[in-house]
Amino acid sequence: MFLACELFVPVQAAEAPVPATAVASAEMDQELVLIKDQLLNNKDEATRISAASVLLYKEDPIARALVLDALRQTENPLAQAAVCRALDRSRTDSRLLPNRGEFLQPLIDILGVVEDPGMAQLAAEATLMFTYDQVQAGLEGIAGDSQLPVTVRCNAIYALQLHPDKRAVLRLIALLEDPDGTVASAAGDALNSLGISFPEDAEGRRRAITALEQQGPEAYLQKRLVRSEADIRALRAAVLRWQEYHRSVLDEWYATLADVTAKSGFVGERLKTPEPEVRLWALDRLGELMRGTGKFKLSEETGKTLLSLLSSRNRQVRLKTAQLLARMGELNSAGRLLQQLKVEEDAEVRHEMFVALGSACYSASLESSPFKVPDEVRKETLAWAVRFLNETRPERAKSGAEVIRKLLTQNGLKPEELNTYLTAVAQRYEEATTEANPALRGDLLAVMAGLCAQQSVCRAQATREYSPLFEQALGDSVESIREVAVGGFISIDSAAALKKLRSSMVDDSSSSIRAKLMDLAGEVGGAEDLDLLATKLGTPGEGERAWQVMLKIFNRLGMDAIATWAGAIITSPLQDRLSTEQKLAYFVLVEQRAQGNSRADLLAESRRTIAGLCAASGDFKRAAEYLKLLEDAAATEGEKKGLLSDRLAVCLRWPNLEMACEIVSSRLLASDLTADDPVAQSIESFLAEPPSGVDPNALIKRLTMIKVTEPDGRPGWRELLQRWSKPVARAQESAETEEINN
Known part of the structure; x- marks a missing residue:
């Protein structure tokens, strides 16, 4: 003063x-x-x-x-x-x-x-x-x-x-x-x-x-x-030892406190002490409480104490207090921060106070905030934001732009006032271009994208101001700049952005840009994007992302559009690019949609494919379940017999001999079994080439134990059992003889 x-x-x-x-x-x-x-x-x-x-x-x-x-x-x-x-x-x-x-x-x-x-x-x-x-x-x-x-x-x-x-x-x-x-x-x-x-x-x-x-x-x-100099070094060492001891005592005391309320009160009292080291310790603990379980609530008294530390004589206390306030949206600190910002002489502390001021004004602008910031404070904050925006140090220029974004996206200004700040960001971007500072250019483009976003109240004016800059940045040689430019177009109109940049989804040299556009296709893409995405299937690092995006698009398409891809999924070249799990995900989707749209033909086709994929991958239980569903829904007796035979073959490969015998028993209840019956043929195939580690005798024993209500009425079955038992008996006799000889 x-x-x-x-x-x-x-x-x-x-x-x-x-x-x-x-x-x-x-x-x-x-x-x-x-x-x-x-x-x-x-x-x-x-x-x-x-x-x-x-x-x-x-x-x-x-x-x-x-x-x-x-x-x-x-x-x-x-x-x-x-x-x-x-x-x-x-x-x-x-x-x-x-x-x-x-x-x-x-x-x-x-x-x-x-x-x-x-x-x-x-x-x-x-x-x-x-x-x-x-x-x-x-x-x-x-x-x-x-x-x-x-x-x-x-x-x-x-x-x-x-x-x-x-x-x-x-x-x-x-x-x-x-x-x-x-x-x-x-x-x-x-x-x-x-x-x-x-x-x-x-x-x-x-x-x-x-x-x-x-x-x-x-x-x-x-x-x-x-x-x-020697005395100073010795004194500093002694001071550090005492400070460390003091902190350790505080830590031990703090650790004994049972709950958040007790710890908060303890920290609040330590904030009032005159020693800077104790205050710094308390500020650290306060930060930990804020990051904790969410039960912490800042008391009014501690809030006042915290604001008073902004004018502490100790630089580190002021710095750490400002950094903490930047995370405290519940504390009405904007006025006090602005007051101290005007007189703060340390550049780093001033920067952190400005960042905290921007956060405080932003928090106060939200509908959920219990307090509001006066227009004068908000306008002064914007003036400070322009000052920081125009600083040469990139981190401070970035902070200035971020505060402008926070304040403009929430609270509307008059068009002429808006134009002042929107233009200031654009001009600083142009200056960063001449300075060859790609990191700052990327940060400023990201701020512009935020101002063009759907939730921004100034998006219309920001879009007019920044669209040419996004267009220009698309051709930039720096990958990060192009990526932010893509984000800018997405902020303006995601559907239009995908239409404009669709080819970049697979052609761009940047994997991050390709990923961003794939994700965008997952949100707003349609059938026209599927062919492009399919070219990425099976590609290391991108194949799974492309497939997940395709599934999202399939979910939005009609039944007929989805069905057109069924054949392609199980034929080359897509068949070779997709894993079994990916194919299953598609056909489960087809199954669900067919069931909801009463498309029995597609429902049966999808379930048959799912059963085949499961059997081929060794998931015999799931394959058997789907074959049973198909069997129950089969329209003709011949179709039922074929599906029953398929299910029996799956159970034998599983192997689940108990379920296999149940299938045979239910078949015998209906009629006799002969060698040309699909069920008998499935058993023949199993006995001719049993799975590794499976004893065919176990199946024969179980089959012979099946009770037939009319034995004389099942001559074909008796003949099959006799025929199947002879090779097994001979093999068993040969094994016993070899064991005796040995």
Whole structure:
């Protein structure tokens, strides 16, 4: 806010410094009044520091007087601390701080009177904006003044410790001899923190001091830098160990909680803690709860806490919070996200906040949403979307386009407003073409396809805008671009797309495009697509897909159209391209449709084919069932006998000798069996060439056990049994003889 104010206020010409006492009487403009109030009275530390920073860099002498006055105000330590922090940060600011020497004495004065270690530490750190030559007299004078309180002298020792100058170290060494034990001890601690240790004897100390004095400034600074880097590494390692320990304790505690409600409450409390690492842990657990069983429901309190983390000082907390909010359609976060997006300085965090904002606006636009987003927020979001769309980084441009798609497909705008955003996407696509960025072009084409989809309220205008681009992309050399272009035409009109692109279903060099068009034929295709699809049958990787699409088309066709393919399915070349399972799927479909349309001829033909396919593939049980259906529906006695014989042959090959004997028994009930009867011929074939591993004696034994009610009336059957038994008996006798000889 202060920086914004600064941009709109004319910069006054530099004047001579104004004494602090002049501030009260000088006339201040409204902006300075506001900034002064924020510095002196605002409860938020970050706001106070920002106010101090604004005043530091203003060339207005009244502003300088205000900040100097705050630095001297011992009765307002919060304002004093804010100025010290702002001064310390000025060391890394690219802007030049004018007249910085004006702050030297006020900082030395703080160190000379303030006993509070916290305030003194801030003042000491701020003195690093000056060279040691500038602060030497003040700091060394305070540290060595025996009339000052010990705490004040120790604060000055801390300041000496901070300055990377060997003269400061020499002064600390001298203070080791100070009569006050506390001061001497503080000097020793300061030297130890710098990695400097001295012998306790006087001679040893003199040699060490001489060696230090002989070091050049660069050599001393180099050694100090090496020690500092080592200390930093050790400190970071220690921090990581403690963080890992803390996380493990949290994990163990979390694991003991019984249900989602308890875990949600635990996580919500951890989100409120000031430690960034704990907040990050809680955000991870919250994400897990959201991906869980679906029983999780975000509480109102946790929702508020989550939104407050968008302004966290920790970058990772803000980043992870934004990523989590992008998945939370139930939380009304759009307003808060937009507010933070405007002031967010980190590019990556800003991007994630924008993505979350787009998702929030989209969720609010759905009919099921319990809340709505104001039109002003939605329009500002679209403006941000255009900004991201025009960024050079592909992932951000893609995000901008995606948000435009989400907001335009749900909520209608005026045609002229729509055209602005539709054209913006098209123009960015053209720019991506010149940039030779196929990935981004594909992403943008996919967004265009989404805007042309059936559920898009702007599909008519989007279709007019993007159809030429889809047409152009069909001839692109990049496969992924052509695939998205095909998807674009499908979004506009699937039937028209199939008609336009039918030949590509088998001719296109891209397997993914062929697959997409085959799937489209499965949805809207007709009889005219079957011949093309049939050419793909049996092709590795595509044959099964083509067949499934054909089945879908068959399901939509009339009975006569389906029947025309029956012969082709069981003759070359399709017979060789199709598996038994595929052929069965077709004839089962014919059976079902024939049954529903009372087509007895097709019903019988399909069942006969199914029985034959099942028998050929070894599914004798199913083959027998279909033959029984045919037998029951047979119109003539001769047809029944033939089907009965076929069923018997299937049972013998199965082998299911019990069912085979039942068939023979039922046949004998009707009449005698002779050698020319189809049933007898089936048995003859079995005995002549029994299946591997099947003993023909087992069948003969069962046949002889069949009870005939009128034995004298079945002479043919007795003769058959006698004839069949002789070869079996001879074979059995021969086997017994061979066994005895052996």
